[in-house]
Amino acid sequence: MTPLTLKIDRLGDLLAKMAAAGFRIVAPVASAESDTSATAPRPRQAVRFAVVGPQDYARVDLTATPAAEGIKRFFLPQSEAVVRMRQNEGQSAQVSDISPDAPPTIIFGARPCDAAALPVLDRVFSWDSDDRSWSHRRQQTLVITIACQSSDAACFCTSIGGAPDSTAGSDALLVPQDDGTMQVRLVGERGEKLRQFFDADDAGSAAPREDATTGDSGKAGQVTVVPPRFDISGVRSWIENNFDDKLWDQAALACLGCGACTYGCPTCHCFDLVDEGTEQSSLRRRNWDSCQFRNFTEHASGHNPRPWQTQRYRQRIAHKFAYFPERFGTTLCTGCGRCVRVCPAGVSLLEIVGRIAAKGKIEEGRADG
Amino acid sequence: MARIGVFVCWCGENIGRMVDCPAVAAAARDMSQVVHAEDYKYMCSDPGQQRLIDAIRQKHLTGVVVASCSPRMHEPTFRAAAEAAGLNQFMVEMANLREHCSWVHDDRQEATAKSIDLVRMMVAKVRRNERLSPIRVPITDRALVIGGGIAGIQAALDIADSGHEVVLVERSPSIGGHMSQLSETFPTLDCSQCILTPRMVEVARHPRIRLMTCTELQDVEGYVGNFSVTLETRARYVDLERCTGCGACLEVCPVKNVPGEFDESLATRGAIYRPFPQAVPNKPVIDPQCCLRHKAAGRKGISAAESNVCGKCAEVCPIPGKAIDFGDAPSTVVENFGAIVVATGFDVRPVSDFPEYGGGRFADVITGLQFERLLSASGPTEGQVRRVSDGRPARRVVLVACAGSRDAAKGCAYCSKICCMYSSKHAMLFRHKCHDGQATVFYMDLRAAGKGYDEFTRRAAEEDGVSYVRGRVSRVYRRGDSLVVCGVDTLLGRKVEVEADLVVLATAAVPQKDVRQLAQKLGVSYDSHGWLSEAHPKLRPVETATAGVFLAGACQGPRDIPEAVAQAGGAAAKAMVLLSKRMLDREPIVARIDERACDLCGTCIKVCPVGAIEAQPSGSRPVRQVAFVNEGLCIGCGTCVASCRSKAPDLAGFTDQQLYRSILATADGTIAAAAGGNGQPSAKGDAGEAGR
Amino acid sequence: MSERFEPRIVAFVCTWCTYAGADLAGTSRYVYPPNVRLIRVPCTGRVDASFILKAFESGADGVLVSGCHPGDCHYTSGNLHARRRWNVFRELLRFVGIGDDRLAFSWVSAAEGRKFADLVCDLTERVRAAGPFDGYGRMSYIAEALAAECGQQGPAESPDDRDGREGRA
Amino acid sequence: MDNHYLPMMAEIREIVDQTHDVRTLRLRLKSADDIESFRWQAGQFGLFSAFGEGESTFCIGNPPTRPGHIEITFKQAGRVTSALRQLDVGDTIGVRGPYGNAFPIDDVFRGRDVVFVGGGIGIAPVRAVYLNCLDRRDEFGRLMIIGGARTADDFPFLDETCALAGAGHEVTVGVTIDPGRESSNWPHRVGLVPDVLREMVEQASPAVNTAEAVAIVCGPPVMIKFTLPVLHSLGFADERVYTTLENRMKCGIGKCGRCNVGSRYVCKDGPVFTAAELHRLPNDL
């Protein structure tokens, strides 16, 4: 099969072609308003995913290491009306369905760590019963990722089994080449739908072929190296066996209990259902929620199973690295590091899981010995 | 489960003409949880109320909206009707279709649409109403009367006579007030002392009156039924228990030349002195400002008790153990009261406020009150009218009414009310004492409205030869050893000059100078001059906006003795009504705090106007300090509710839920109209929405 | 727009002064436009900033808060606390784009029926001149209800629109 | 694909006030299809909407042996329960469900002695099971019902529970209120539920075969905490001691992550758990 390529200066044409084919385009764009913020250097929010039109193509920015905000909200919107309730005067209450608003979409330029979360979340949204909104958006949306050319101290995808050029969750992966072009790797059947938009790589036919499923492609492209930060093998069992360990208290003390990490996280998916509206007309909305909030588990009676931040912090880590793996066979984390970057208190999941991994290693060793 | 009834009143034509009441009732019928709606000609009539009662009973209503007039008018009516039907009175809300709608709009369609909205807002509110019970607070069966003038005396006696305890507080050493300074009173010319003294003695002897002289109010806490008042008593240096009032001390005091308060500085007194011969208590008092021993002690920085200067009064005191106590000190007590009567009276402006009339420059320009002392048989001149400057008999007296009164430029735009009468009285009394004397009264208008008053002034002019000049005095100057009063006779339209031995200025009556501080402590409002404000000028003339605080006498504005006495009786009656109940029912519109949400940041405590909120241990575990509202003190303004960032407090009767629903209900009219349901038949739905 | 725009105005008034002033306007038969919906509270001190926002969220084009003149407060100082609050909150709302043509404060005593009527006339005209409050109107419950009536998610509902200017669906 | 969040519509047919703040609603689904498809077992729950206010989780309070309506019993505590209390007969509420697992009546209970322990509002889920068992009385051994509340005024289903004893069901019933809270005319037991449980089981004649018996315990967390050791000491096997967890839920269908305890979704794997299962869960309840 002819290899595909993308010349970066033809990006506008590519996006236009996709739009012409009826796709809504979502891409990372540099914020037009970044100059409004008072703090001058503010890398965290500079690049965000947004629906783009032709006038925005020039602002598409493929350079940022995981953008401030991931692509999760294009599959699980932060707030989405799911039911409408109507109480006409003189009539009894009625409800009606609100179907998810999801036109065919191509998300262009996502990072592999964001895309990798999609198949992970597929498991929870399709086990037992299918979540209509999620499934519909998944079906409607094709994801084109770009292998990372740079990484930072918060990146740890490789420690979770991912890679800066992993294709997990992607329908196509772009691998930046030395000559400034992007090698295009289509993934699976869904990826084939994207073939029409790319040019055949006539010049670069000499480019070596790699197995798209491995991350080892450094020779061919300018893919960054994310060094392993910890060995995850002992993490789950340590968590399962050390529910009351002091580590949780220590780790949680600095945590302020906001939702920045969970909202930034590509795999966090907890949500709330709330009614908003007047007597006569209200909407039931599905909103992101965070296990880090004090009132997440609080009963109306005031009883709270997890009243302390220690418990909530432990829940978050344990859910990702023990409970979810136990239930669904995969870690609820892709190593994107966004939680580390956004935490206002400088709490690092990477550091804490690293400590757990080290402890787990020792215990494993003990068990073996 | 809410079952709401809506009752739309036509108020005859008042609402019915501008609002389609049956349409409002029909719309209400469709509103959520409304199970009954009707319209009727007069809801407040007996049959109207009966319809409400019947509907509550038959349809088991849990809430009622009466769409009629202002709740300020008939809320009590419909609440009572609800209670009669067995529904908690606080489950009634009113939509104001009359004052706020039919009377102020001129388009029937619009007015009807608005009426439906108003009803919808109230239905939304009443669905969140809660059954409330009046708050019962025990009443301290005791009244405080502030001020020992005739008004305070009358109020104290009336209250005490009805069986309630009274504390009468007077800041000077004796009760009696200005009335005790007067010679005779108009229009009957009976002797002021003769009619007042028995009342004063009665106060002193009354088993239920505790008299506290030399005492002022320092602080007030609490609320109607339960005021907690801090009273501070100055040192008198004479033990009232021991002193028999023999007066031996008065003779020996080496200090003789202190201007006497009672005689308005026309006579002198000693450092130890009896306020006046009929004083109650009739015991001396030491003025530490003048007492040699106190002054010497003060210079040395020691107490008068430690000093050995003078002490003649103590030496001569015949009481074993001595009634003179140089070691006396101010004392403070906190007393509880159910009601407070304020009778702090008035003052007159000093002559020095009137330099144009020679006030302050010429000794013979005096106030009316000073002239009273000159006329008084017990006064410094034993009733002989003499010039202040040289003591020669006065033959020519000019009396100037409206000295400062009715003169915005002088700061008193009001009429002092008593001046016309007492100036006439002064002139008349002078003429009685000095048959060949000349009495001239300058006046602006002779205001003599009162029983026998006009006759009195007529008599002065016609029988007692008082000459009246209608006009203002422009200035007073000295010519030889006489004063000359220049003015204009506006009736004759010419200038007049009158020679005088004495010029008596009827200076404007003004509130006591420090009454504002007192009013603020009591939470009583006052006007720009400092006259205390009644709750309602017509219907609640002796009450104040602060429940349980009543007004008697001239603290409220200038008035004469019969008025002051009558008002004191009125204030006493109001206090008695309050004290005669064991418990007080208060509207349960009070704040309460959800302690689970309280962080005790202190904001509510700081904003509460009555100090009803304090920190207390929480009722739930873990125990911590939280804000707590004392229901007995809370007056239900809701400032704490809106000031609290976490919205821990809420206000019964006006809860967040109730107001939230009322606000949201303003949207539902439009939503209903858009859905083609009932709602606003006006063009608004179309035009307004299209524009959105 | 061919038909005249009729603004929706919500007013929070204290029961002792402005509500009574409105009563007096009625007793005096002063005619004023029917655009204002009064919500009675004991004191302006009870009026929370959230009330004002909730009124706008409910589709109000203008909001009025009115109580007793300083010194007249039935509770002595509720209105003075309220005045502090509005000194700040009004500035804040202006700073985020809700100006004086949307939000008004007044003192109307129980004796000022005329003033109340004039105030309502004035305010109605002012808000009418400012036009529908589209900014807040778009995110009001009314707009949401009307959108849902047509089977849509509310305005600015879909995730891509969250970016405001950036979103172009 | 279905919108799982779209509730069925039900009408309130009857309202019974159990205590000053506990209320029972009897509901009937409006659509005949819904009635047909709504099949549940004792222990399952539903999500019940007060429109405009939200949904709340309640167990289905009537046993499947008494079909035709859906019964819920709730205590006023939060936004939804306050709103539900506002509703009247004839009003509409939303229903989603039935969700969750159920008590294994056929698989485990049948043929055994069963002890039911309910405290306060926890009596409601227990009641669904014992009514179920009473309706199929022949299939079980001894039945013992212990109900407790803080005071007589907080006791839901008090009269009904007491009446069961005399209704020819062959069932032992004990009702109790907390010591110090009784009035002089309280004719029943006074004591904490675990103590009453021990006393009744120990004094039962013929004796309860605790080693083989089943126990169901629902109530406030503190009651469960002190009751489980008592059951254990009486010889009940942890595998046959059941309770229901009351975790906060939103979706009810294993997505929203709120009710999770360890790897378990209370809404899917529960709400019914055995004591043995609870011991294996992280101490996060």
Add this chain to the structure above:
Amino acid sequence: MNHSSAEQLQQVAASALAVGSVKLVIGHAAGAAGDRAAACFVDSDDNVGRLTIASPGVATNLAVYATRPEISHLSPIAVVADPPTLRALVGLLQEGQVEADRLRVIALWPQTAEVSQSPSDSADDDAGAWKVSGSVQTMEQVLASHEWVAHGQWTAAAQADDLVERLLKMSDAERWQFWSAEFARCSRCYACRASCPLCYCRRCVAEKNQPQWIDTSATPRGNFAWNVIRAFHLAGRCIDCGACERACPQGLPLGALNEFLRRTVAEKFDYRAGLEVDSTPPLADFRTDDPEEFIR
């Protein structure tokens, strides 16, 4: 040399912990990853080596931890406090959220007018800009010090003046446009609230749901109400540390709202938050001559 400040801090902390005059020192440690300094809790003189002086531009305001229930059993506690942190502690004392007896500080005073705010600077580069108080002090001592007089109002917050000025020049409609676009980005993660030392409410008004004054959904409506009310609740209380804006993952210019309200409160009520323990916060107070030119 630069490291001396950090070393001095460690010495002060170590000696206080060693003699037991404080039970816990709350300071900053270098961030493990990412660019944020993390809070660090030192309860023994053995661990003081982790303490460092963080650049205020990347650090949270440590006063936020003074009210944490997890450490409520420890007393006294010492907070490593630069002037904004001290002001926050003044605010907490003023509102009774922390007991003066329980609170000690190790004050950090800026040596130069300009302490770097740049997150790119490492903590070490910054340490030289600070003078560490020689001992653990009570707040009373700190507030009586000449350093407090000199530096008490110093802030590390990025100056929002430019933006405020720019906004003030706009029309209402333009300001509306600006803010509704900014607020639309808010994700309601409440990082602003969590990192604000004065946002200590155990139940935030956003969580009061009977009724729900502020919609929880991250829709324009809910976001507008939340951001406006958040700012309003800090009016006259915000001590200008900039923690909220630094915390916001969406980069909302919250500092401009705070700065504007600070100006408003200063102009109208002549008040600045965080300077006096005994003062009354302006919105819990009034004066009879408060401005009312806007009231008809």
